[in-house]
Amino acid sequence: MDYFKQTLKTDCEDLLARFQATASVRFEEFSAIWREMKFSSIFYGILEPSEKKVFTRLVLSAASQYLLPPYSFQIRVGGLYLLYSLYTSQFNVPKERIRIALKDWDELIRFQQDAVNAQHYDVVYILKKLLSEQAVCFTAMPDTLSFQVKKKRVDRRQQLCESFVDRPTRPQELIGTDLLEELANVHEHYEGLKKAILPRPPQSNLSLVKPNLVPKLRSAVLTFCSWQQNQAEFGSPSDGDAGEGTSSQAHDESSRRAQLLASIKSRSYAQAVEASRSRRHRQIELTSAAQDSESTRQIPRFRKPPSLKMRTSSRFTAEGSENGGLQRTTRLWRLTAVEGEKTEEKKKRRFIWKERMRSEH
Amino acid sequence: MAEGGDTNAVNENVPVYEHVGVNSKPFHLGSFRDLWLSVLKPEDYSFNETSGEIEDAQFIEELGITPQTLEELKTICSPDSLRCHAEDETPDPDLVPANPQLATLKLRKRRLDYKKTLIRDIVGRHDMFSNELEMLSLGRRAEDASDTVPEGEIILTFNIMYPVLFVRFRHVRAYQTLHVLGSQKLTELRDAICCVSDLQVFGEFSNTPDMVPQFISKDHYKSAFFFFEGIFYNDMRFPECRDISTVTRDWAKTRGFPEFNTAKMEEATFSDLRMKVGYPYLYCHQGDCEHVLILTDVRLVHKDDCLDRKLYPLLSHKHRVMTRKCCACHLYISRWITTNDTLAPMDPCLYCDQCFRLLHYDQHGNKRGDFQAYAYVDPGAFN
Ligand SMILES: [Zn+2]
Numbered sequence: 001m002d003y004f005k006q007t008l009k010t011d012c013e014d015l016l017a018r019f020q021a022t023a024s025v026r027f028e029e030f031s032a033i034w035r036e037m038k039f040s041s042i043f044y045g046i047l048e049p050s051e052k053k054v055f056t057r058l059v060l061s062a063a064s065q066y067l068l069p070p071y072s073f074q075i076r077v078g079g080l081y082l083l084y085s086l087y088t089s090q091f092n093v094p095k096e097r098i099r100i101a102l103k104d105w106d107e108l109i110r111f112q113q114d115a116v117n118a119q120h121y122d123v124v125y126i127l128k129k130l131l132s133e134q135a136v137c138f139t140a141m142p143d144t145l146s147f148q149v150k151k152k153r154v155d156r157r158q159q160l161c162e163s164f165v166d167r168p169t170r171p172q173e174l175i176g177t178d179l180l181e182e183l184a185n186v187h188e189h190y191e192g193l194k195k196a197i198l199p200r201p202p203q204s205n206l207s208l209v210k211p212n213l214v215p216k217l218r219s220a221v222l223t224f225c226s227w228q229q230n231q232a233e234f235g236s237p238s239d240g241d242a243g244e245g246t247s248s249q250a251h252d253e254s255s256r257r258a259q260l261l262a263s264i265k266s267r268s269y270a271q272a273v274e275a276s277r278s279r280r281h282r283q284i285e286l287t288s289a290a291q292d293s294e295s296t297r298q299i300p301r302f303r304k305p306p307s308l309k310m311r312t313s314s315r316f317t318a319e320g321s322e323n324g325g326l327q328r329t330t331r332l333w334r335l336t337a338v339e340g341e342k343t344e345e346k347k348k349r350r351f352i353w354k355e356r357m358r359s360e361h
Numbered sequence: 362m363a364e365g366g367d368t369n370a371v372n373e374n375v376p377v378y379e380h381v382g383v384n385s386k387p388f389h390l391g392s393f394r395d396l397w398l399s400v401l402k403p404e405d406y407s408f409n410e411t412s413g414e415i416e417d418a419q420f421i422e423e424l425g426i427t428p429q430t431l432e433e434l435k436t437i438c439s440p441d442s443l444r445c446h447a448e449d450e451t452p453d454p455d456l457v458p459a460n461p462q463l464a465t466l467k468l469r470k471r472r473l474d475y476k477k478t479l480i481r482d483i484v485g486r487h488d489m490f491s492n493e494l495e496m497l498s499l500g501r502r503a504e505d506a507s508d509t510v511p512e513g514e515i516i517l518t519f520n521i522m523y524p525v526l527f528v529r530f531r532h533v534r535a536y537q538t539l540h541v542l543g544s545q546k547l548t549e550l551r552d553a554i555c556c557v558s559d560l561q562v563f564g565e566f567s568n569t570p571d572m573v574p575q576f577i578s579k580d581h582y583k584s585a586f587f588f589f590e591g592i593f594y595n596d597m598r599f600p601e602c603r604d605i606s607t608v609t610r611d612w613a614k615t616r617g618f619p620e621f622n623t624a625k626m627e628e629a630t631f632s633d634l635r636m637k638v639g640y641p642y643l644y645c646h647q648g649d650c651e652h653v654l655i656l657t658d659v660r661l662v663h664k665d666d667c668l669d670r671k672l673y674p675l676l677s678h679k680h681r682v683m684t685r686k687c688c689a690c691h692l693y694i695s696r697w698i699t700t701n702d703t704l705a706p707m708d709p710c711l712y713c714d715q716c717f718r719l720l721h722y723d724q725h726g727n728k729r730g731d732f733q734a735y736a737y738v739d740p741g742a743f744n
């Protein structure tokens with residue numbers, strides 16, 4: 001059954017991309033796309049009853065990842081609608097349920113609160129409906145696990161759909177006017193304290209504190225912001241509204257919604273992936289953004305540092321390249337093997353049952 | 362720069378991945394259940410349905426909307442809005458529609474078309490069987506109300522692997538799947554695991570084929586243990602039980618491993634355990650018959666589950682093993698195994714009960730020729 005994983009991902013993301021293009025969170029928009037794609041027929045053509053169950057579990061599991069961060073609020077709404085639609089369209093009796101892990105529950109409640117605050121009644125209604133129909137299975141982990149180490153490692157790489165994720169807004173959010181004001185106060189106070197502990201009035205050329213800290217910080221954030229906008233203009237395909245023939249009133253309505261959505265998006269992002277990236281990493285991103293916006297795009301985000309062995313050997317050869325003789329004599333206590341000196345033993349020996357059995361007889 | 366709000370410490374009993382997609386970190390199963398119950402409303406996991414009117418009223422009040430708005434929502438979000446065909450059409454759900462657009466359907470069509478080209482279509486007997494198993498237990502309610510599984514109970518799913526029995530089948534991971542309740546004792550799971558090594562009868566019976574004792578290994582050697590998260594849970598229910606984990610623990614001690622603890626299997630319930638989901642553990646019985654055990658799932662019980670406590674541990678999957686047939690009739694499952702048998706085409710040789718007696722004994726029950734005979738239990742005997 002696992003061979004459907006990739007195609008299910010393709011189908012779900014196709015549907016959600018179309019939903020994203022509507023720039024709406026209305027269920028009408030979603031169900032129109034669902035009908036247009038004839039998505040209900042995804043359950044057609046399965047003959048074995050047990051296969052129906054397994055397939056339903058698989059498709060629900062494929063869809064449920066879009067319900068959670070780091071995906072944007074709109075995609076998460078799409079994910080919720082998708083789960084609801086799949087749940088209601090399945091043929092199983094009793095119905096296969098949507099698995100929610102305990103660790104994701106808080107996230108779902110926050111999502112519901114955001115929807116309530118923004119008065120997205122259809123989102124709240126569907127969420128409540130799923131719960132009251134007991135369509136949710138309260139579990140320990142999102143999927144059942146059976147220690148399939150090798151299999152999972154392959155498909156872990158291609159999981160996140162980048163275009164469904166909001167751009168990071170954490171720096172802008174964190175460094176708002178309030179914070180800058182506060183920081184300016186603290187900074188002033190700090191400078192005053194430093195001056196106070198000096199025995200005599202300081203000379204003008206002695207800098208006690210970093211001057212212009214607040215303006216510098218502000219400009220750094222602004223640079224990051226504009227760099228991000230440039231990136232977006234070049235990078236992403238145009239998010240044209242697909243609103244064909246919408247009346248002016250509806251358009252007004254949707255733009256009001258878009259504003260609301262934007263505020264929610266920024267809020268819902270507050271609990272998103274950012275936590276996994278270290279602060280230090282973000283600092284690097286900020287400064288490099290200020291220096292050169294083009295080159296940063298080419299640099300892979302996570303570059304694997306060279307191994308200890310590599311670093312040792314490169315340092316060793318760089319520092320002591322002139323006395324090669326010395327290297328040869330010191331080989332005994334050296335902990336690493338020199339490049340090109342690999343022996344055949346390096347080849348991994350595999351345990352072969354057949355040989356083992358033969359040797360026993 | 363303290364961030365307000367996010368002050369609650371991460372609870373270690375909220376299961377999270379240790380290795381993404383492979384297994385979770387260890388957590389206490391009982392506390393995990395309590396955490397779920399603390400964040401849910403009782404009606405979320407109740408076995409009784411709340412009436413629709415009450416729910417509607419709640420929804421209207423919570424969101425401050427008019428009943429008209431709710432009616433509108435109901436129409437917009439109704440399952441009818443998801444129907445992909447005209448109202449007067451009824452497409453056959455057993456057929457992949459012509460010219461499918463979805464990638465999944467294209468793939469399914471390709472696979473179905475390919476399957477048709479095969480001469481032999483193996484409709485797995487096993488699939489039918491596992492389906493039967495699930496149908497048996499679905500929505501079962503206890504006859505006696507006191508046997509009903511309580512609301513908010515947890516169900517654990519274990520996959521129990523069989524040791525490799527034949528070199529031939531080593532790539533087939535034979536296993537059975539059992540569901541147990543959090544309040545059940547570890548011994549209840551042990552008693553539900555069926556394994557041929559429990560059924561062996563020891564001794565040579567060529568002179569007295571009618572005198573094969575009814576005692577099987579299970580009755581002779583009652584010791585067994587589970588190994589979960591560094592603790593050996595020994596079965597000590599009977600006076601003849603011994604702590605067979607001693608050998609392993611002593612060995613580990615001499616090798617500088619940290620000390621392992623022991624506990625009694627009959628005194629621990631699953632809710633008392635700390636375990637990882639998706640991580641291999643061990644069940645050992647008959648001295649050296651070792652089964653890898655994986656807790657694949659933990660979840661709250663649902664009204665559609667089997668709610669009769671007495672039916673747990675509940676079997677939902679059982680691997681079918683090829684049975685070995687009698688070498689004479691090739692029809693019946695073997696019951697005897699002989700060695701040094703001059704009448705046999707091979708050594709050792711398997712016979713069903715009838716062929717064994719007809720071939721090896723005369724009408725007075727006297728042994729013909731010299732051979733040894735042992736009772737044989739086929740691994741497929743549980744099928
Ligand atoms: Zn066994």
Ligand SMILES: [Zn+2]
Nearest residue numbers: 687690713716
């Ligand atoms: Zn026979």
